[in-house]
Amino acid sequence: MISGSFSLGLKKTYEGAMHVCGVDKDEEALKKAKALGIIHNIKPMAEAVAEADVIAIGIPVDALSLLLPEILDNCQKDAVVIDFGSTKKAICASVADHPKRVNFVAAHPIAGTEYSGPEAAFASLLEEKVMILCEEEKSGKAQLELFNELCWMLEMRISKMDPAEHDLHLAFVSHLSHVSSFALSQAVMEKEKSEEHIFDMAGSGFASTARLAKSSPEMWSPIFMQNKEHLLEGLSAYIDQLNDFKVLLENGDEEGLKSYMQGANKIKDIVDKIN
């Protein structure tokens, strides 16, 4: 979805001047990507990596940490290798001492949906979104210039930060949201085993909070594992908040509940800014 949207987004500017080669372990996905106009042709990884000017990698973060050194080993001298991983610390560490570290740009576009695969890609996904850039000082000048140009063409805003800071913040504002949704889905489906027709009454509120529970386990399990410590901190804080609410409810403390919710209402300013 992410690398496909990156390709479709850039086609709007570079159509004709750009040739996109697809690499994936899933052949069906490649065929679909070709049919959807996301890629022009399909090649084995070694061949594609050896030829490419820009290499954009959108795969699970554990595979990223493993493959990235090999991709840098084999890429062209001036190539730009960009990753789209949702964690940054382990990925940056995997190539920290690589002789071709300058070829790598550590990135994370803050964009996505609960879907994955080429059919979920669309040209405007990255438009007006934030592209996080980590360890800018370790990327080459030419690589950064091209990266900046691509982000500009995609109408993305670049935000620079440290990989550790990235992972901590993402644990709270993204990874924790996914866990809250997976767990909500499990709790309600468990109840449905004893109660029929429970979902007849589910409305847009439920859909909103349970939407992320549709997300890919193959993408998210490695993210959670690579960001384990920060996510555990976030999860503990979240469970503490739920227990605080539970105590207020058990005590029938209506004023306490109102005050709790008034505090939570302050999220309005933040949520309303997100597009």
Next chain:
Amino acid sequence: MISGSFSLGLKKTYEGAMHVCGVDKDEEALKKAKALGIIHNIKPMAEAVAEADVIAIGIPVDALSLLLPEILDNCQKDAVVIDFGSTKKAICASVADHPKRVNFVAAHPIAGTEYSGPEAAFASLLEEKVMILCEEEKSGKAQLELFNELCWMLEMRISKMDPAEHDLHLAFVSHLSHVSSFALSQAVMEKEKSEEHIFDMAGSGFASTARLAKSSPEMWSPIFMQNKEHLLEGLSAYIDQLNDFKVLLENGDEEGLKSYMQGANKIKDIVDKIN
């Protein structure tokens, strides 16, 4: 929002044939409702209740339980009194033995947003949504006929159920979603106190799970209180699920995490049906 949307939705059919009188303790809200074409005029409750053919009540559920007997006392002999409360057991109990119980239709439209007040009302809110009807057997024949006609005109689908069943199911598929969102908002805002710029990285996933945290404490506190026992059951099940996930993560059980998420993925069929 709900009663305003009810009025705007019906105007599409009955414009000219319908005169809507607004009653509220908030005079500003009434002025706005008039300016927005939701109501034609403003009257004190006693006067409005004594004149109305249809009385639609969209107020916090604790106020509903208190006011409903008085409204039935004073409504016309053939009037239809409809409530839009998000709980049904306490509301139905408040008029169970009322001599004019036939005038009351216990309803709950499964529709809404995180906003409230007249400015949040819109004509299509109720369109193609479910209208829950409780204790149909206790409403009069003429009242049910008019209620059915109004739902038909609003393109709503009526779903009949017992008040206790309603409250149990709503605890899981609506009230729990709201708590999950309020608590997520609190946990992330708490973290922001020690970390700056945390929200620069919040994307659509966070917005989706935190959206309901913008909901009105005045509306939701009485809902949680009236549905306390079921909601506590739901909250305990939810906290248990979060703790299960936490143990898997602590143990670095990647296969266990994937299997947990694959289970949660099954919510897809349900979420995709919600409009």
